[in-house]
Amino acid sequence: MTTPRPGPGLVARRIAQYLLDALLVAVPIAVLAVLVAKYLHPRGFGAFVTFLKIEAYTVFVVWALAFWFITIWWPHRHGGRTPAMRWLKLRVVTLEGGQPPLRAFVIRALLMVVDGFCWGLAGVVIMLCTPRRQRLGDLVAGTVVVSSADEPGLPRPDGDLGAVASPQLALGGREVGLHGGERQDE
Template identity: 60%
Template sequence: MTGSRPGLGVVGRRLAQFLLDEMLVFVPMLLLAIAVVWLFHPHGVALLTFLKIVFYTMLALDLVGQWFVNAWWPYRHGGQTPAMRWLRLRVVTLEGTHPSLAAFVVRELLMVVDGFAWGLTGIGVMLATRRRQRFGDVVARTVVVHVPRGRDGLGESADQAAFPGPDGDFGAVAGPQLALGRADVGLDRGHRHHE
């Protein structure tokens, strides 16, 4: 991998993907909440209590929905959320392999950090890191890469590589070129370098 940093286009594409995935969960929850309030609302003083119950229930369902879309779904669908598939993005490990469920859970849990200050923390971290990783990616040791046409799972043959190839805008590639050097991952402790 070259020493050049990926272009800023990755940040914009990841923001679009994040907003699409958020809407995929939030809009149905909002419509369900409106329907419940409209169909089942009580009259009088109990209305405020009813609205609180609906709000907290929808908040809990939204959290479950976010976990499903951002952790479980990509784990089961080749590292892609629905919006990642639409925008041809994929989450891979730094070695270019499919991340574990634990890595997706870590990424989702650390969205609390990345989402701080309306997402400005995550954007700042992406702009500061060489591979345009948000904090959740750095900790989970993952990177988001571009999936070239024909490798998005639609009509892909069984003998094609499972992970994307080089992409100048994203600066990330699958396979050994993506992997960090021994010193970068701390594997050189107690080992001699063979050059």
């Protein structure tokens, strides 16, 4: 893939994307945990402490599964994008520009443990030092996160539908122009 070296702005968008995806997972689980603790807690201090421990472990497991769902399954099924990547116009692609296989997303997620070292500073430093702004998970998985702002989407309001390049239509074997209702043969 011959793309120009992305600037540090891509790194900032990737940090924002990670935080948004984490919030997307954590906030509903935290709200649910608070509601469960408020309305289903047992009576007595000892039973309440035991209940909170069980709830904490359960919340951690549910959060881990939900985060893996958002970082592995969702982008694999939705064109290399997590929900926050879609909002920030980012996409995970292979080095050739194609859709990464499921194992690439698994490798990226597993190596988030290394990239997340020291509150994510290790991943940020690696991204700033690599030419394609890849973190360790991307380097090992053979993927790169690219900006998808320039991808074709819906037609722009200027009428760029891409349907007809000129005011002539090909009908059968002849070219027929649309100039004032007159037929023009070439």
